[in-house]
Amino acid sequence: GQQLNQSPQSMFIQEGEDVSMNCTSSSIFNTWLWYKQDPGEGPVLLIALYKAGELTSNGRLTAQFGITRKDSFLNISASIPSDVGIYFCAGQSYNTDKLIFGTGTRLQVFP
Amino acid sequence: EAGVAQSPRYKIIEKRQSVAFWCNPISGHATLYWYQQILGQGPKLLIQFQNNGVVDDSQLPKDRFSAERLKGVDSTLKIQPAKLEDSAVYLCASSFTGGAVGYTFGSGTRLTVV
Numbered sequence: 737g738q739q740l741n742q743s744p745q746s747m748f749i750q751e752g753e754d755v756s757m758n759c760t761s762s763s764i765f766n767t768w769l770w771y772k773q774d775p776g777e778g779p780v781l782l783i784a785l786y787k788a789g790e791l792t793s794n795g796r797l798t799a800q801f802g803i804t805r806k807d808s809f810l811n812i813s814a815s816i817p818s819d820v821g822i823y824f825c826a827g828q829s830y831n832t833d834k835l836i837f838g839t840g841t842r843l844q845v846f847p
Numbered sequence: 848e849a850g851v852a853q854s855p856r857y858k859i860i861e862k863r864q865s866v867a868f869w870c871n872p873i874s875g876h877a878t879l880y881w882y883q884q885i886l887g888q889g890p891k892l893l894i895q896f897q898n899n900g901v902v903d904d905s906q907l908p909k910d911r912f913s914a915e916r917l918k919g920v921d922s923t924l925k926i927q928p929a930k931l932e933d934s935a936v937y938l939c940a941s942s943f944t945g946g947a948v949g950y951t952f953g954s955g956t957r958l959t960v961v
Contacts, residue, residue, distance in 0.1 A: 739889055769948070778851075778938050778952025779890065824889050833878060833942070834903060835950070837889025 738763070740825055742838035750846050755812040757823060757841040765827030768801050768808040769835070773822045782823075783810070815845050849873065851953035853939050859959045865927035868956045872920070872941030876951075878902075879916055881924050882938040884955070890938055896922060929960045 740761045749755060759768075767786055771779035783794050785801035785808060792799055798811045808825055825838040852871040860866050872879050877898050882890035893912065895902040898919035907914065911930070916922040926933055937956045942949035 739891075767948075777954050778940070780952070781948065781950065784948045826889070832903075833880070833895060834892050835890075837891070840887075840889055 738836050740827060740836060740838035742823075742825055742841050744841060745839070746842040746844070748844045748846065749815055751815060751817060753815055755815055755819075755843060756809065758807060758809045759825030759827075759838045760807045761827055761836075762806070763827070763829070763836075764805040765836075766805075766830045767828040768799070769826045769828070770797075770799050770808070770810045771824045771826060771837075773824060773840075775821075779824055812843075815843075817845050817847060819843060820845050851939055851941050851951050853937075853953040853956055855956055856954065857957050857959075859961060860929055862931055862960050863928040865925065866929055866958060867923050867925045868937050868939075868958075870922045870924070870939030870941075870953060872922070872939070873943075873951055876941035876943050877919070878942045878944070879922050880940040880942075880950070881914055881922070882940065882952075884936040884938055886935070893924070893937075926958075929958075931960050934958055934960045 742759045769784050770782045773779045783799040788805050790801040796813045800809045822840045822842050824840050826835040854869050879896045881893045884890040893907045894904040894914045896916040899916050914924045940950045940952045
């Protein structure tokens with residue numbers, strides 16, 4: 737099945753640093769979402785984007801819906817230890833509930 | 848509100864055995880999804896129910912996987928017979944009206960096939 741390409745695959749950063757990750761697709765999506773998954777848990781929604789070019793923030797997180805509708809970006813500012821986890825992008829096409837997930841970005845934050 | 852409940856949390860079986868997973872969605876959520884998450888990958892949709900009817904099962908390997916949602920509440924996912932490549936976390940999610948923003952995922956069942 738289709739999966740979206742996320743990069744980087746993993747990141748090792750120091751507490752306080754900013755983080756950027758992106759997600760690309762060969763298909764157009766109507767909705768882009770960003771999830772965080774902690775070990776042993778299901779994904780938890782962080783941000784949802786509904787419109788090409790949209791820029792949305794949730795605390796220290798900022799995400800953008802790419803103009804082409806084939807990509808999205810997530811930035812985390814001033815990282816803290818609890819940001820550790822795997823971040824997934826997901827796309828949703830018009831008229832379906834099905835989510836297509838990315839390959840994930842594993843984030844490690846060192847004090 | 849209580850979250851999506853799944854059981855068991857872990858299961859180890861031998862190949863060719865059968866296994867079943869159970870999901871209890873959030874009360875009132877009409878839409879229920881089963882996703883398969885292989886280690887190192889994102890979740891992939893296996894099947895979507897709207898009440899007790901199947902909306903999308905195009906990615907479900909129907910020769911060995913089956914799922915049901917009797918009475919439109921709880922759901923079970925079964926694998927028979929299991930293969931080594933079925934080792935994965937099986938995530939259940941539910942939503943009230945459908946649409947991605949309303950998804951709530953359960954903690955999943957981690958299956959290991961040896």
